[in-house]
Amino acid sequence: MDIAKLTGVDALKLVVMIVQAAQAVRHNKKTCQQLVHHVQIIGDLLKKLQNSEMMQQPEIRNGLNELEEILRQAYMLAVKEVPRLITGCLNPSATICSHRDARSNEPTCIPASSAESSSIEVCSEVKRYPLKSYCEDLSHFITESYKFNLFQLIDATNNFSHENQIGQGTFGCVYKGRLHNGLEVAVKRCFELPSSPNQIDVQDLEFQNEIRFLTKLQHTNIIKLVGYCIHGKERILVYEYMSNGSFDTFISGMFKDNKTASGLACTVPDN
Numbered sequence: 001m002d003i004a005k006l007t008g009v010d011a012l013k014l015v016v017m018i019v020q021a022a023q024a025v026r027h028n029k030k031t032c033q034q035l036v037h038h039v040q041i042i043g044d045l046l047k048k049l050q051n052s053e054m055m056q057q058p059e060i061r062n063g064l065n066e067l068e069e070i071l072r073q074a075y076m077l078a079v080k081e082v083p084r085l086i087t088g089c090l091n092p093s094a095t096i097c098s099h100r101d102a103r104s105n106e107p108t109c110i111p112a113s114s115a116e117s118s119s120i121e122v123c124s125e126v127k128r129y130p131l132k133s134y135c136e137d138l139s140h141f142i143t144e145s146y147k148f149n150l151f152q153l154i155d156a157t158n159n160f161s162h163e164n165q166i167g168q169g170t171f172g173c174v175y176k177g178r179l180h181n182g183l184e185v186a187v188k189r190c191f192e193l194p195s196s197p198n199q200i201d202v203q204d205l206e207f208q209n210e211i212r213f214l215t216k217l218q219h220t221n222i223i224k225l226v227g228y229c230i231h232g233k234e235r236i237l238v239y240e241y242m243s244n245g246s247f248d249t250f251i252s253g254m255f256k257d258n259k260t261a262s263g264l265a266c267t268v269p270d271n
């Protein structure tokens with residue numbers, strides 16, 4: 001099926017299509033049921049958002065556009081009968097990240113928020129799926145980024161000190177940091193939103209979208225996500241540090257180099 005044919009289908013319709021596709025899959029029944037369960041949670045959330053005032057906020061609309069793109073890709077995967085893999089990617093409470101297995105030292109996928117409260121049981125096949133095979137089967141969803149613990153980032157940024165702050169965007173403050181291995185990083189500490197259940201959900205979706213999109217889009221012209229941290233209410237993203245100025249400067253520099261928006265789009269790996 002041509003992905004272009006799905007253009008214009010909204011997120012809620014995609015949820016229905018994914019559920020239908022997953023229910024039609026003959027193999028991996030149990031995994032498909034989990035997939036349906038996870039997608040329906042996203043669908044319920046979208047329904048709640050649909051007529052709310054929050055939909056007027058551009059950042060939420062943008063987040064939902066990105067979610068729609070994720071759902072579109074999930075649908076494409078569902079119809080290709082690989083639900084086992086996308087269950088992990090769509091689990092609203094678990095993000096796949098790469099870690100090394102303590103015994104074999106093999107990179108392994110685990111749910112990033114396994115320490116966080118989760119009412120959803122994460123598919124055990126996904127939990128222990130070796131990163132290598134995962135990459136081979138689903139390279140565009142894999143993340144080479146790592147889950148940091150909060151103390152590593154406190155250490156890297158001198159306790160998020162004022163001196164280390166290099167900027168501030170819509171979603172949080174950005175700090176320059178240096179990891180133990182010497183790598184210079186930009187650490188974005190997301191603002192805490194007022195504690196309304198919906199807003200927290202949306203913030204988490206936004207956060208997870210950022211992780212998925214940046215790890216999926218590996219390209220020399222796209223900033224690399226080095227890792228992330230979830231600790232209590234803390235949501236932190238760790239990017240490679242751009243020594244040549246801000247991201248905006250970098251983007252405008254790119255266009256000065258005759259890399260037009262459409263040219264860039266052409267060079268982004270096509271999933």
Ligand SMILES: Nc1ncnc2c1ncn2[C@@H]1O[C@H](COP(=O)(O)OP(=O)(O)OP(=O)(O)O)[C@@H](O)[C@H]1O
Nearest residue numbers: 166167168169170171174186239240241242246247
């Ligand atoms: N990877 C990075 N390396 C160096 N500086 C960075 C990096 N990322 C962000 N910054 C600095 O932090 C500032 C805030 O960045 P951030 O991505 O949070 O927001 P923004 O893209 O400027 O705005 P918005 O969030 O509203 O889109 C940037 O303007 C830049 O100066």
